[in-house]
Amino acid sequence: MRMEVVSRIESVIKELWPSADVQIFGSFKTGLYLPTSDIDLVVFGKWENLPLWTLEEALRKHKVADEDSVKVLDKATVPIIKLTDSFTEVKVDISFNVQNGVRAADLIKDFTKLHPREDACIPNTNYGVLLIEFFELYGRHFNYLKTGIRIKDGGSYVAKDEVQKNMLDGYRPSMLYIEDPLQPGNDVGRSSYGAMQVKQAFDYAYVVLSHAVSPIAKYYPNNETESILGRIIRVTDEVATYRDWISKQWGLQNRSEPSCNGNGVPLIVDTQQLDKCNNNLSEENEALGKCRSKASESLSKHSSNSSSGPVSSSSATQSSSSDVHGSARLFRSSSKGFQGTAQTSHGSLMTSKQHQGKSNTQYYHGKKRKHKRDAPLSDLCR
Incomplete structure (x- = not known):
């Protein structure tokens, strides 16, 4: 679908300047885009003045974009044309003769080749622990005031005091300082804002997900009907309808197995494949049902020897408060349209591989708990 959008825009550009070179960069180039992400294009050519208005007029003439969506931002640091494709509603940003975006995308693709992931497309591979630890690190422990992030040479943290002297044009490190691996001294996080609000959101997500996989999650309200990721991610009806x-329009109907693009990002699979995946999840749910029974028996025995009961009222209240953002739905494509798949395996929040160099400590309600990283969630109920 997105390549069709690019093709329509490129045809207009080639009609104006046959020798122009149109390249993709950003999340679409790296394969990290979301369903609602925009497409970043850059046009290389020889012009005395950037032909922003010429291209804007041509896009309107060919009705490639919605009439009201085409905007020329000629005063921006990097002048661009913004538009929304008239058929797919995909947003597109077009710039001219800017090399950095393409070089950065190529760097990411080269990095994935240097560090291939053999399990990138294995069905049912779980990354929940990694996600929770990411939220814990950048929501609780990372010092945004004093520490920056360096990508090159394997990646490291760097004191902001040390990078100040190498900053370009006298800039000070931003709250979210990320050193440009292609141009040391350039802070790619300079234009970002709301870092502390994002930090708070990460902290909230860490608490909610940690509670969701804790042994006492069985007693939480709506535990059986609410998906775990649905506690922190909202998929609106509008987005669901658009994805449907x-x-x-573009679902791949002839693939026998799930496929990946060059960066290990799964492509759209057909209904039969998705139904097969859901059948596998049903088998896992049956196993987890036995797990929950064991957990219930264990907690009942514990509660008989304790005056506090299996769950305090404050814990239940805290869980209920997490619903203030509203429950979200995870969707799958089927012959009957989009259906909720809330009752998915809670094992999806665990990883099947040991993460080297990581602690085996998990946090539940503020207390540390040791567990086997390479074990499924059901092992925690034993």
Whole structure:
């Protein structure tokens, strides 16, 4: 679908300047885009003045974009044309003769080649622990005031005091300082804002997900009907409908196995594959049912020897408060349209591989708990 959008825009550009070179960069180039992400394009050519208005007029003439969506930002640091594709509603940003974006995308693709992930497309591979630890690190422990992030040479943290002298044009490190691996001294996080609000959101996500996989999660309200990721991610009806439309228009119907793009990002698979995956999840749910029974028996025995009961009222209240953001739904494409898949395996929040160099400590309600990293969630109930 997105390549069709690029092709329509490129045809207009080639009609104006046959020798122009149109390249993709950003999340679409690296394969890290979301369903609602925009497409970043850069046009290389020889012009005395950037032809922003010429291209804007041509896009309107060919009705490639919605009439009201085409905007020229000629005063921006990097002048661009913003538009929304008239058929797919995908947003597109077009710049001219800017090398950094393409070089950065190529750097990411080269990095994935140097560090291939053999399990990138194995079905049912779980990354929940990694996600929770990410939220814990950047929501609780990372010092945004004094520490920056360096990508090159394997990646490291760097004191902001040390990088101040190498900053370009006298800039001070931003709250979210990320050193440009292609141009040391350039802070790619300079234009970001709301870092502390994002930090708070990460902290909230860490608490909610940690509670969701704790042994006493069985007693939480709506535990059986609410998906775990749905506690922190909202998928609106509008987005769900849009994804359904995309699946019907461009869904791949002839693939026998889930496929990946060059960066290990799964492509759209057909209904039969998705139904097969859901059948596998049903088997896991049956196993988890036995796990929950064991957990219930264990907690009942514990509660009989304790006056506090299996769950305090404050814990239940805290869990209920997490619903203030509203429950979200995870969707799958099927012949019956999008259906909720809330009752998925809670094992999806665990990883099947040991993460080297990581602590085996997990946090539940503020207390440390040791567990086997390479074990499924059901092992925690033993």
